[in-house]
Amino acid sequence: MLEIEKVREKFPSLNNCDNDGNNIIYLDGPGGTQVPSDVIEGISKYYKNHNANTHGEFRASIETDNIMDDLRKKSALFLGAKDSKCISIGQNMTTLNFSLVRSLSKIFKKGDEMIITELDHEANRGPWRTLEDIGVKIIEIDLLQNGELDYDDFSKKINDKTVMVAVGMSSNAFGTMNKIKKIREILENHNCLLLLDAVHYAPHFSIDVNKLNCDFLVCSAYKFYGPHISILYAKPGLLDKLDTDRLIVQDQNAPYKIETGTLNHAACYGVSKAIDFIASLGSGDNYRKKVIDAYNKLSTHEYALASKLYNGLNELKEIQIIGPDFSSRDRTPTISFVHKSKSANQVCKELAKKNISAWDGHFYAKRAIQKLGLEKRGGVTRLGISIYNTSTEVEKTIEILSSI
Numbered sequence: 001m002l003e004i005e006k007v008r009e010k011f012p013s014l015n016n017c018d019n020d021g022n023n024i025i026y027l028d029g030p031g032g033t034q035v036p037s038d039v040i041e042g043i044s045k046y047y048k049n050h051n052a053n054t055h056g057e058f059r060a061s062i063e064t065d066n067i068m069d070d071l072r073k074k075s076a077l078f079l080g081a082k083d084s085k086c087i088s089i090g091q092n093m094t095t096l097n098f099s100l101v102r103s104l105s106k107i108f109k110k111g112d113e114m115i116i117t118e119l120d121h122e123a124n125r126g127p128w129r130t131l132e133d134i135g136v137k138i139i140e141i142d143l144l145q146n147g148e149l150d151y152d153d154f155s156k157k158i159n160d161k162t163v164m165v166a167v168g169m170s171s172n173a174f175g176t177m178n179k180i181k182k183i184r185e186i187l188e189n190h191n192c193l194l195l196l197d198a199v200h201y202a203p204h205f206s207i208d209v210n211k212l213n214c215d216f217l218v219c220s221a222y223k224f225y226g227p228h229i230s231i232l233y234a235k236p237g238l239l240d241k242l243d244t245d246r247l248i249v250q251d252q253n254a255p256y257k258i259e260t261g262t263l264n265h266a267a268c269y270g271v272s273k274a275i276d277f278i279a280s281l282g283s284g285d286n287y288r289k290k291v292i293d294a295y296n297k298l299s300t301h302e303y304a305l306a307s308k309l310y311n312g313l314n315e316l317k318e319i320q321i322i323g324p325d326f327s328s329r330d331r332t333p334t335i336s337f338v339h340k341s342k343s344a345n346q347v348c349k350e351l352a353k354k355n356i357s358a359w360d361g362h363f364y365a366k367r368a369i370q371k372l373g374l375e376k377r378g379g380v381t382r383l384g385i386s387i388y389n390t391s392t393e394v395e396k397t398i399e400i401l402s403s404i
């Protein structure tokens with residue numbers, strides 16, 4: 001069990017209050033979480049002590065090289081990857097995905113087929129759509145009205161022309177957990193690449209890229225208590241085969257060949273600190289085991305709070321929850337709903353008046369919101385549970401929503 005009050009002490013922003021001294025309730029985690037002191041101090045320490053570009057002979061530059069190597073090693077352990085050569089760093093997931101698409105566009109050809117889904121964030125749809133320019137057919141897997149992907153439709157749409165599948169591990173709009181094992185089964189006799197978008201999944205569950213047997217996986221540290229940096233995992237040897245956009249003067253090998261220009265070293269140091277923060281919540285005799293144990297504890301805490309929130313909201317006549325229920329733990333602690341008489345934006349404004357941070361709209365999962373007929377209503381109001389949320393906060397949120 002996690003001692004949540006102790007965990008909360010690590011997050012300075014949780015002390016922020018309004019003019020009446022009421023603390024802010026942060027339920028906006030799916031848009032980006034709050035950040036613990038070690039991460040904030042790490043970034044500041046980098047600028048104070050280690051600030052330099054890489055590959056120099058002087059102390060700060062050597063330290064920066066070490067910081068970057070360390071981030072790759074920790075990220076590899078975080079994702080269960082073979083080694084740090086599989087880990088590339090990028091500005092954000094969207095940019096990494098665009099870079100990947102550009103390089104894959106040199107391999108794919110007219111008549112090839114690429115599968116995306118109606119449930120995914122636009123960052124895992126739009127970049128792939130650009131492949132249409134070279135004659136690749138983009139095929140979308142249907143989203144069902146219950147917020148789940150249609151796996152029968154998946155089976156029907158895969159064929160010998162499919163060269164790639166890009167799918168989210170979970171939905172940032174509804175909290176749906178996609179069945180990656182099932183998708184792997186469907187793909188079994190097909191020789192195509194699989195990219196997993198773990199941006200909404202990584203804050204809540206541990207990842208094992210070997211078990212997932214994916215070719216690429218992307219996630220963003222600002223969703224798991226870190227700064228705005230993203231990580232690309234590529235299967236050993238795969239990135240080396242791609243003709244990425246790069247300068248002739250930069251390192252031509254994986255993992256560097258997809259990284260352009262000077263990276264944000266201070267933020268990268270912050271990402272290492274964020275992974276350390278997660279690992280520090282778990283126990284085990286090595287770093288990977290600590291990460292896995294931490295996620296077991298973290299997801300237990302989040303699931304308990306999110307089910308409480310779900311059950312409370314379910315009792316409110318004015319509110320209709322969209323997406324999967326909490327009968328199983330196979331969902332993220334992200335709850336979206338519509339209000340019978342108020343738009344999603346009006347609900348968020350009311351919540352903000354009471355110091356609750358929540359998001360409304362489509363969160364760039366626009367196709368999913370359209371498909372479920374929610375666009376005209378202004379999308380949904382989304383409440384996301386993160387590690388620092390408490391039972392009292394959930395109770396207060398239910399109470400406030402019951403009076404809107």
Ligand SMILES: Cc1ncc(COP(=O)(O)O)c(C=O)c1O
Nearest residue numbers: 092093094121123172199200220
């Ligand atoms: C599921 C999902 N995928 C992709 C993205 C895009 O990530 P980034 O902001 O790092 O480009 C987001 C951001 O909200 C997301 O939730």
